[in-house]
Amino acid sequence: xxxxxxxxxxxxxxxxxxxxxxxxxxxxxxxxxxxxxxxxxxxxxxxxxxxxxxxxxxxxxxxxxxxxxxxxxxxxxxxxxxxxxxxxxxxxxxxxxxxxxxxxxxxxxxxxxxxxxxxxxxxxxxxxxxxxxxxxxxxxxxxxxxxxxxxxxxxxxxxxxxxxxxxxxxxxxxxxxxxxxxxxxxxxxxxxxxxxxxxxxxxxxxxxxxxxxxxxxxxxxxxxxxxxxxxxxxxxxxxxxxx
Amino acid sequence: xxxxxxxxxxxxxxxxxxxxxxxxxxxxxxxxxxxxxxxxxxxxxxxxxxxxxxxxxxxxxxxxxxxxxxxxxxxxxxxxxxxxxxxxxxxxxxxxxxxxxxxxxxxxxxxxxxxxxxxxxxxxxxxxxxxxxxxxxxxxxxxxxxxxxxxxxxxxxxxxxxxxxxxxxxxxxxxxxxxxxxxxxxxxxxxxxxxxxxxxxxxxxxxxxxxxxxxxxxxxxxxxxxxxxxxxxxxxxxxxxxxxxxxxxxxxxxxxxxxxxxxxxxxxxxxxx
Numbered sequence: 019x020x021x022x023x024x025x026x027x028x029x030x031x032x033x034x035x036x037x038x039x040x041x042x043x044x045x046x047x048x049x050x051x052x053x054x055x056x057x058x059x060x061x062x063x064x065x066x067x068x069x070x071x072x073x074x075x076x077x078x079x080x081x082x083x084x085x086x087x088x089x090x091x092x093x094x095x096x097x098x099x100x101x102x103x104x105x106x107x108x109x110x111x112x113x114x115x116x117x118x119x120x121x122x123x124x125x126x127x128x129x130x131x132x133x134x135x136x137x138x139x140x141x142x143x144x145x146x147x148x149x150x151x152x153x154x155x156x157x158x159x160x161x162x163x164x165x166x167x168x169x170x171x172x173x174x175x176x177x178x179x180x181x182x183x184x185x186x187x188x189x190x191x192x193x194x195x196x197x198x199x200x201x202x203x204x205x206x207x208x209x210x211x212x213x214x215x216x217x218x219x220x221x222x223x224x225x226x227x228x229x230x231x232x233x234x235x236x237x238x239x240x241x242x243x244x245x246x247x248x249x250x251x252x253x254x255x256x257x258x259x260x261x
Numbered sequence: 262x263x264x265x266x267x268x269x270x271x272x273x274x275x276x277x278x279x280x281x282x283x284x285x286x287x288x289x290x291x292x293x294x295x296x297x298x299x300x301x302x303x304x305x306x307x308x309x310x311x312x313x314x315x316x317x318x319x320x321x322x323x324x325x326x327x328x329x330x331x332x333x334x335x336x337x338x339x340x341x342x343x344x345x346x347x348x349x350x351x352x353x354x355x356x357x358x359x360x361x362x363x364x365x366x367x368x369x370x371x372x373x374x375x376x377x378x379x380x381x382x383x384x385x386x387x388x389x390x391x392x393x394x395x396x397x398x399x400x401x402x403x404x405x406x407x408x409x410x411x412x413x414x415x416x417x418x419x420x421x422x423x424x425x426x427x428x429x430x431x432x433x434x435x436x437x438x439x440x441x442x443x444x445x446x447x448x449x450x451x452x453x454x455x456x457x458x459x460x461x462x463x464x465x466x467x468x469x470x471x472x473x474x475x476x477x478x479x480x481x482x483x484x485x486x487x488x489x490x491x492x493x494x495x496x497x498x499x500x501x502x503x504x505x506x507x508x509x510x511x512x513x514x515x516x517x518x519x520x521x522x523x524x525x526x527x528x529x530x531x532x533x534x
Contacts, residue, residue, distance in 0.1 A: 141381035141440075144331055145395040145447060146371030148364050155394055159385045238384045238427050 026207040029198055030214065038194030039215050045183065045190055046176045049112055053119025053176075054169070060124035061131065075124065082121035088182050090114050095186040111183035111190075115176070122172060130165035131157060163234045170227035177219050191215055280498070281309025284344060284451055284482055285330060291338030292325055292506075299325050301506040302339070307451070312483045314493040314514075316529060317503035323486045326503070327455050330484065331375050332366050344372040344450050371399070374444030378456040380436040382428040388415070388439050389424040392446045400447070407446070414442040418472045434465030438472055445476075452476065454485040470495075490533055494518065502526045 029035055063075035082090070091114040098105060105113065134157050142152040181192035191212055199208035285307040292300035299322045307313050315323045328334045330341055332349035340358075341348040346369045350358045361369075383391050392411040396402040402410075415421050418438040428436055437457055444452060454473065458466045470492050477483055477496040485492065493500050493514050500517040502510035504525040510517070521527050 135381075137377060137379050137381035138383065140333060140375075140377060141383070143333055143367075144370060144373075144375035144377075145443070146367045146369075146399055147395065148367045151367075151399060155398060156383055237429055 022204060022207055025202065025204040026210060029195075029204070029208055029211040032198070035191070035194055035198065035211060035215070038189065038191040039219070041189055042177065042180050042191040042215075043219065045111060045115070045180045045188070046173065049115035049119060049180070050173055050176050052112065052116035054123050056116065056120035057123025058127050060120055061127035064124060064128055065131065079121045079124055082118055087114065087118045087179065088185060090118060091182060091186055107183075107186055107188050110186055111180075111188045115180065115183070119172065119176065123169070126165055126168045126172070127161075130161035133164045134160045166234045167227075167231050170223070170230060174220050174223055174227070177223065178216060181216075280311050283307065284309045285484065286342040287326070287330065287339070288341070289339035290326070290329060290336050290341060292322070292329055292334060293337050299506050300329065300336075303506070303508055304339075305501070305508065307482060307484060309450075309482055310480050311498045312477045312481075312485065312496050313499050313501060314497040315484065315486045315501045315503060316488065316490070316493070317525070318529065321503040322506040323503045324455050327375075327453050327484060327486050331370055331373055331453055333375075335360070343369070346372070371395075371447055372449060373451045373453060374447055374449035375453045376437070376440050376444055376455065376457050378459050380428070380433070380440045380460070382436055382440055382443070384428050387425055387427050388420070388431075391428070391439060392443045395443070396446050411442070411446060414445050415439075417445075417475075418442045419468065432465060433461045434468045437461065437465075437469045441469075441472055441476075451482045451484065454483065454487065456486050456488070458487065458489055488533060490518070490530075502529065 060075045060078060063071040064079070066072055066075075091110065094105065094114045095107070095110040138156050138160065139152065142156040147155070180188075180190055183190055184193035184196065187193065195208050195212040198211075199205045283306045285305070287303055287305040290300050290303045291298065303322075303326060305313075305326075315326065317323045325334060329336050330343060330348065332341075335349065340350065348369055349361055349366050351361055353359050382388075383394065386394060389408060389411055392414060393402075393404065393407040396407040396410070397404050412421070412424060415424055418441055420435060420438055420442075423431065423435065423439070428439070431439065441452075441457075457473070458469050461469065466489065470489060473483070473485070473492065474496045483496075485497070487493070497514045500510075500512060500514050501508050502517070502521075502523055502525055504523075510521065510523040510526045512522075517526065518530065521530055
C-alpha cells in the first residue's frame with residue numbers, strides 16, 4: 019500500500035468531506051446546548067429537597083453514565099420504532115448525544131454549585147433572598163468559574179464522540195470518511211484526512227477554551243488594573259443592569 | 262488587649278437605658294444536630310434598643326442560638342418571635358408546628374441584619390454592589406437612592422472611598438465593616454452579630470468594634486455573640502453566659518464582670534480577662 023498525496027489532498031477539501039465536517043460541527047453544538055440545558059435541570063433535581071426528584075435524577079445519571087453511548091444510540095434508533103416512536107437519523111443522533119451529555123454535565127454543575135462557599139448561602143439567606151434570587155445573584159455567578167473548564171473538556175469530547183453517530187448512518191465526518199475510503203480503497207489517506215479535520219476542530223476549540231478559562235480564572239475585581247482614570251466597567255459596577 | 266480597651270472603648274454605659282417593647286422573644290427553644298442537643302429549653306427576651314452580648318466557650322450553643330433567631334437553622338421545639346413574626350414556622354389548625362416556605366422565611370429575614378465571623382461578602386461584586394444588591398433586587402429600591410444610601414453607610418463605617426473596591430482588595434477589618442454596611446442597607450430592626458471579630462487580626466478588631474459601639478449608641482437593637490468583653494463593657498445592656506446549650510447567667514455587664522455567680526462565668530472570665 020502506497021501513500022498518495024494526491025488522494026489525500028483531494029479528500030481533504032472535497033465538498034463531500036467538508037459537508038461532513040460541517041455536520042459534525044453543528045451536531046456537536048446542538049447536542050451540547052440541549053445536553054447542558056438538561057444537565058442543569060438534572061443538577062437542580064439532584065440537589066432538590068424532594069425525594070422523588072432526587073431519585074429520578076440519580077437513576078437517570080446512573081443509567082446514562084453506566085451504559086455505552088453506542089448502545090444508547092442504537093437502542094434509540096432501532097428499538098424505539100418498534101414501540102411506536104419513530105425517529106429519523108438526525109433526531110436519534112441529537113437525542114442520544116444530548117441525553118448522554120446531560121448525565122455528565124449534571125455532575126459538573128452540581129459540583130460547581132457545591133463548590134461555592136457555604137458562607138455565601140448564609141449571607142444571601144440573611145439578606146432575605148429567595149432561592150431563585152440566591153441562585154441568580156450569588157451562587158451561579160460564582161459557580162460558573164468552576165464549571166467552565168470541565169464544560170470545555172466536555173465539548174472537546176463531544177466533537178470526537180459525534181463520530182459514533184455513524185453507526186446509525188448519520189452523515190457526519192466519520193461516516194463520510196468511511197465512504198470515501200471504500201470508494202477508491204484509499205483507506206489511510208481518507209482516515210488521515212478525518213484525523214486532520216478532527217484535530218483542527220478540537221484545536222480551534224482549545225484556543226477558545228483557553229481564553230474562556232483565562233477570563234474566568236482571574237480573580238474577581240480589577241486586580242492588575244488600578245488605573246483610577248479608567249472608567250469602571252458598567253457591567254461590573256452594576257450601572258449597566260439598571261439602565 | 263487591655264491596652265486596646267482603654268484606647269478605643271473608654272466610656273462605660275451610664276446606667277440602664279430606656280428600652281422599648283420586646284422585639285425578639287426566644288421561647289423554650291430546643292435544637293438538636295442529630296442526637297446531640299445543642300440548645301436546651303433556651304428562653305430570651307430582647308427589647309427594642311437593647312444590646313445583648315452572648316458569651317461562652319465554643320460549642321456552648323451561642324452561635325447556634327443566633328442562627329436560629331434568623332432561622333438559618335431549624336428548631337425542634339419552642340418558638341422564636343422576632344419583629345412580630347414567628348420565625349420559620351406557623352401553627353396549623355390543630356396547633357401543630359408547620360415549617361414556612363422559602364419565600365415566607367426570606368421575607369421574615371429582611372427585618373433583621375446578620376454579620377458573620379467570615380464576613381461572607383460577595384466576591385464577584387464590588388463594595389457598592391455588595392451593599393445595594395439586596396435593596397435594589399429584593400426590596401425594589403430605586404438604584405440611585407440605594408447607591409446614595411450605600412455611600413452614606415460606607416461613610417458611617419469609615420470607608421467612604423472604597424465603594425469601587427472588590428472584597429479581595431480589602432483587609433479583613435474593612436471587609437467586616439462593609440458587611441455591616443450591607444446588613445444596614447436593608448434598614449433592619451435588629452442586628453445579629455456572630456463572632457464578628459474572631460477572624461480578624463488583633464490590630465483590626467477595634468475598627469470593627471468602634472462601628473458596632475457607634476451603632477449601639479444610635480439605638481440599634483443588637484444581639485452580639487463575641488469574646489470581646491471590652492465591647493460588652495462599653496456597649497452592652499446585658500451579658501448572657503451560655504454553657505452546654507443553656508443560658509447559665511444573665512446580668513448587666515458591671516455585675517457580670519465584678520461578681521459573676523455561675524462557675525462557667527467565673528472560669529470564662531478568668532481565661533479571657
